Amino acid sequence: MHVRLLRLLRDEGPLSRAELAARLDVPRPRLLAELDRLVAAGQVAEAGPAQSRGGRRSTLVELNPEIRYAGVDLGATSIDVEITDGRLEPVAAYSEPADIRSGPKATLHRVNELLAKAKAEGCFSRLDGIGIGVPGPVSFRDGLPVSPPIMPGWDRYPVRELLTREHGCPAVVDNDVNIMAVGERHGGVAHSVDNFLFVKIGTGIGCGIYLNGAVYRGSDGCAGDIGHIQVDPAGPVCTCGNHGCLEAVFSGGALAREATAAARSGASPALAERLAANGAVTALDVAAGAAEGDVACIQLIRDGGRRVGAVLASLVSFVNPSLIVIGGGLAQLGHVMLAEIRSVVYKRSLPLATGNLPLVLSELGSRAGVAGAALLASEIAFEQAS
């Protein structure tokens, strides 16, 4: 019962004992005993009187206001940290560039430094749980990365164990796209949706899979690795060694490469201007160029959207989801990309599967990962609060 009780207080805020007993469908004496236990354990606190409806005044209970979770999102080139309170509201956030290839020791050292900084700034006195996402396959059960292609030195590195030891609280490790899907389902556009795909388009491309109300991680923790689906047998060589993988054709790196070519060839005046000014062009320059109406930029985004759409059309036929959410850095390519993806998916997949299938941008944007990691942290903390 205690996990359901703590979830209610997390997701709905202060509640009266009467309401809790009714919502959890447990006898009042059992609820009161459980609350006493959770107060003693520092999980729950009195929250003052409820609004009077006449009759005896009821007092509210809430999660201990001092509860703090840390959500950490390790990207290929960034570290994002968010400290939240028990209700998962952000208390502080830190973000900085980093290279995941610098290895687990250096990276986790930097994570610990950021957490120490948050503590020094008064964000928390102790952490109740840490959730961390990494850009590669994870054994969720064991709490460590498994054969991650772009994370040299991280294979089976005991991330969960080290974080738990360092911070004296439960920790949970998941794939970076899974935590984004979790975040979007708890506090974003996928709220309460049971079957949906969260497609991250950034440095790489990956897919978080929510089926029957839970993240589906696959037999080896590498489900959702759609970046290496082949979309063009004659396409460029991918980092994985195959030809024409989706992320070799369209992702942050691929788009920057094509944008540079379009700038140099003169096909795109907007990109040529930016290349001259900054010495390089990135995916964001393509987004800016498209917003200015640069035809070559719009075409680059459309071509990419079509590639992503073709892969998603297959996955829609296979999964029959209720929703697709597009997130990650390239979600900033916005409506032009989304329109192209939609057009291909709606045209290619069966009408029954697309009859009621919203295809939308992430609502949480760059916060999706840390928000999901903090949610997972609260879940593991609840489970261990017995």
Place this chain on the structure above:
Amino acid sequence: MHVRLLRLLRDEGPLSRAELAARLDVPRPRLLAELDRLVAAGQVAEAGPAQSRGGRRSTLVELNPEIRYAGVDLGATSIDVEITDGRLEPVAAYSEPADIRSGPKATLHRVNELLAKAKAEGCFSRLDGIGIGVPGPVSFRDGLPVSPPIMPGWDRYPVRELLTREHGCPAVVDNDVNIMAVGERHGGVAHSVDNFLFVKIGTGIGCGIYLNGAVYRGSDGCAGDIGHIQVDPAGPVCTCGNHGCLEAVFSGGALAREATAAARSGASPALAERLAANGAVTALDVAAGAAEGDVACIQLIRDGGRRVGAVLASLVSFVNPSLIVIGGGLAQLGHVMLAEIRSVVYKRSLPLATGNLPLVLSELGSRAGVAGAALLASEIAFEQAS
């Protein structure tokens, strides 16, 4: 508890009361009360004395030997029926050609006639449950087909309700590929595997999806519809109106068409001979030709296997399953097809996902569907036996 108890007796046969109490982890008095209730309800029977191990003789209990389930597999062009006992062992089987396009009334009438024939032949006095698979999307909850593309007249036809009324027992309706996956997991090569794909290659192509130990059916009951994934934008027009769908390029019909062309052009002496003898060639002729070493036949199968392999490689990256089972009529193309599928999947998908991924032929073959339907019938009967 009663569902777990009945499942144990179904899957393991006669057990002593002591063993049942231990396996179910319930106190003996509660078990005995439950057994009395199930005996009175005609579900369970005494099975004579257990082998003595010294001490007091224990008696065994078993499922009532008169329990009978019907598993029905409606294909595009066939009706298969199997009657099983409570342990899902076949008691009788019937199979005949049929056209699903003749509509639900005529088709279900024929199913009822086959069941009446089984009854007249003494297979059963009453049925305890019926499971039926249909070649199209199904609302599992409502027990009826939903917008099935190749089943005119079946949309939302109350199949479950009519079967229940006609036979006075619980009934369950599912997609034909799902029941094959269920059958293979219970009594075949996928025994106890939690994450696997069952790929049916026959008149059409579909995929049964087993995730986290349960069939995944999708938001609208059409998950696994991989036959309409596009594999060749320049390919032939499919029945769905799009170009180059997998089943437009490789399935029973597509293979017969290409085999006919190979027979006429003289590319395949083996097929030319069969065309001359029979006036037509089918997928089975291609299998026979390949077995004789006919180069064109082998090439046709390889080309098809490559197409299927490309789609499965994408799905492996997405699902990260522990096993892939190939079934359906074209599974008879056997090793040549399987070798080609394997070659593409192992080459294209990430090493982590394919490191331990058996890709095998169905063990139950043409029985997979009826076996799975009978299992679903037993499950629904157990649930309603309370």
